[in-house]
Amino acid sequence: LVAVYFGFSYLGELDFGHYDTGVTLAAGFLALILAPEFFQPLRDLGTFYHAKAQAVGAADSLKTFMETPLAHPQRGEAELASTDPVTIEAEELFITSPEGKTLAGPLNFTLPAGQRAVLVGRSGSGKSSLLNALSGFLSYQGSLRINGIELRDLSPESWRKHLSWVGQNPQLPAATLRDNVLLARP
Incomplete structure (x- = not known):
């Protein structure tokens, strides 16, 4: 949008926003160079927002999956102590x-x-x-x-x-190593 404004100003099609001084080529070029840096935090915010939304959706799916009872009525009731090593x-x-x-x-x-x-x-x-x-x-x-x-x-x-x-394409949340290891039991 900034580039369009400067382009039409240089062509003489836009006559507002520069307070009768005009926009020099150097000022326009400088503004075009700085514009991406100015808006970078907003682009980052959008990226992080979408990553968070994706993570929340995945967490909801996992929660639903883990809470769904198994469709195997023949499963037993024997308990395995959580502290025992497994053979x-x-x-x-x-x-x-x-x-x-x-x-x-x-x-x-x-x-x-x-x-x-x-x-x-x-x-x-x-x-x-x-x-x-x-x-x-x-x-x-x-x-x-x-x-x-x-x-x-x-x-x-x-x-x-x-x-x-851990699947073939693991994706860990953007957190510390400790937080990732303790994901199931924080």
Whole structure:
């Protein structure tokens, strides 16, 4: 808008706003150079406002998701102490889709408490299926035990307290490292 005003002033089409002194080329050029800097805080405000709105929307979606009860009435009621280290054991584990198709298996493994493990494999080899089964989102056949308790016998709420997940494209809020780590329990 500033550039349009100066352009029409130089062409003699606008005759107001300069108090009969005219706008020199140097003054117009200086104003055009400084205009973006003058409006930068407003552009930043818009950017931050939209980032906040997006974060609020994501938080609302997460809250709704976390409060939605699981549609698995066959889930157990066994509680897992939140302070216990977790050992995961699988024996002849077949992970199945909701339609009953086998997605991965047979899987046999033991992950002792405190051990770090890396899950690698080609696309379609069952990595995400295993994580979805461990999260309780996919059904399975065989045995999948958490500290000796079959996963389907555990209370989902009790098991979820032990889980955390970071996707392939993590996006952390603009906060301190401490705030990001303590996001679930401030």
